[in-house]
Amino acid sequence: MKFWIFNHYAIPPGSSGITRDYDLAKRLVRHGHQVTIFASSYDHRSRKERHFKQDEKGFYKIEEYDGIRYVWVRTTPYEGNNINRVLNILSYTVRGFFASRKVTDNPDIVMGTIVHPFAAFLGYAVSKMRKSLFYFEERDLWPETLVHLGKFKPGSFIVKILYQLELFLYKKAKRIIVLFDRAHLYVKSRGISTDKVLYVPNGADLERYDERIPLTNDISEALQILKGKFIGVYTGAHGLANNLDVLLDAAKLTKEKNKDIHFLFVGAGVEKERLHKRALDELLTNVTFIDPIPKEMIPSLLKEADVGLISMWDADLYKWGMSLNKVYDYMAAELPTIIKCNIPDTIVEKANAGYKVLDAVELSEKLLLSFNSRDEIKQKGKNGRKYVEQYHSWDQLANVLLQAMNEDVKQYSNERE
Known part of the structure; x- marks a missing residue:
């Protein structure tokens, strides 16, 4: 054919x-x-x-x-x-x-x-x-x-x-x-x-997660600086539709309570320069931005993180559902996910693979909870991997x-x- x-x-x-x-x-x-x-x-x-x-x-x-x-x-x-x-x-x-x-x-x-x-x-x-x-x-x-x-x-x-x-x-x-x-x-x-x-x-291409491609030296060096930190990672486009200011709001709140939690943004887009400037202006030392990497290296990068992060607009459009690539990437990497949205019955909830939150305050709280409950969130990561293997x-x-x-x-x- x-x-x-x-x-x-x-x-x-x-x-x-x-x-x-x-x-x-x-x-x-x-x-x-x-x-x-x-x-x-x-x-x-x-x-x-x-x-x-x-x-x-x-x-x-x-x-x-x-x-x-x-x-x-x-x-x-x-x-x-x-x-x-x-x-x-x-x-x-x-x-x-x-x-x-x-x-x-x-x-x-x-x-x-x-x-x-x-x-x-x-x-x-x-x-x-x-x-x-x-x-x-x-x-x-x-x-x-x-x-x-x-x-x-x-x-x-x-x-x-x-x-x-x-x-x-x-x-x-x-x-x-x-x-x-x-x-x-x-x-x-x-x-x-x-x-x-x-x-x-x-x-998700599970083959990529079973046979990880090594990261480039510059990415490895950037991650080495964060060694010992509890990393919440966002991968993907930095555009208006991605609502990333919520993650910076959460970073600001989290910084006041725990300096060992770090936010890592990986990707590019029309909003990246503004977001980066905002992080600098507000002295968000717990935030790092790095450039996009090839899809084949995403599994190796996610292996270095502790939680996957997603923020969505509260839009009526999502009543028809969602299918975000990064959700499946996080789950395939056994990475528990915190998703900010107003969508009922998300895949994260179906799989018991993390937490759904409604705002930056709740997102920060779940990150702090995850930091203090390592065994529980690791199990959520395993739940996500199992769900992807079965359905995605x-x-x-x-x-x-x-x-x-x-x-x-x-x-x-x-x-x-």
Whole structure:
């Protein structure tokens, strides 16, 4: 079976960021299938061109990683959320279409992934051109997420257009792949049958946690400075959606009561500079920021921590559920998790893998409790690992996707005969 994925922001192994496409594709390849991923050559996280040299010609190039074919589409560089970012999105959409025409073999299934809706629409357009099945993967509920984060006003012209595009993709898709456990209810609210919905949440590559890759010298030296500290770690994007001021609020409260508890922030994003400045201005000597590291090194870093930290906005959006990569990373590393949110029945609670808190005060209190209850929190970490092994390993999740693909391709072949 041949499976094409259109995800503007997909990354190869050895990079920092979300490796969902790679983790799923690697397992499909092991089952004898061919996977091609069309992604932007310009890296969204580092804001750097990663795959074309400055004087290199062409609008696409093909590389292979672990048997997975990546088609890197050359896109317009950008720094902030300005006109160049719009051009980046449009250049991926247009050049991605023409790049797909250069690939001679024909896919059985084409999946368009929403991180922005044009990538998903591109997947649909290619599926029509190639007469293939179309899967729509909705990682974030667009434009629902944008409305709830306050980036667009409800009822505005652009929001209406985005809702219509979402509905169009729902109708055209053979499968709607969702990551949130209650997202099928959102799809149903749009008037679409939930029979189309396939729940494939995020997960963990347990192989990475069983065979840890050593950290680089600079990261090891940074951690050496924190030796003897009780480390609460946050890994991931430092953006508005990540609500990281709550963690700094908790650091301020915790510092007054226990100087042996340290907060470690690992990652990058538009808010990082401001957050770092705030920590300096407020003399938060119990806070350290380090740069992103490759996904493959995350298990080695988490091994040096004592608790994983997450802070989420109190948004109505989360009534549809959540599927944060870092939750599964923490749990796979046997790291107990403290999550600040207002979501009922979180995965942390289901697995008895840590604590849910409602604000910075409670987060600080749970950190202090964890510091004084080492055996109890270690057991919570073990509970989390067991839960991930049962429900969220990429091997299991890939099998869910593969079973649906086999059924759909077989049915489609019978219909065409």
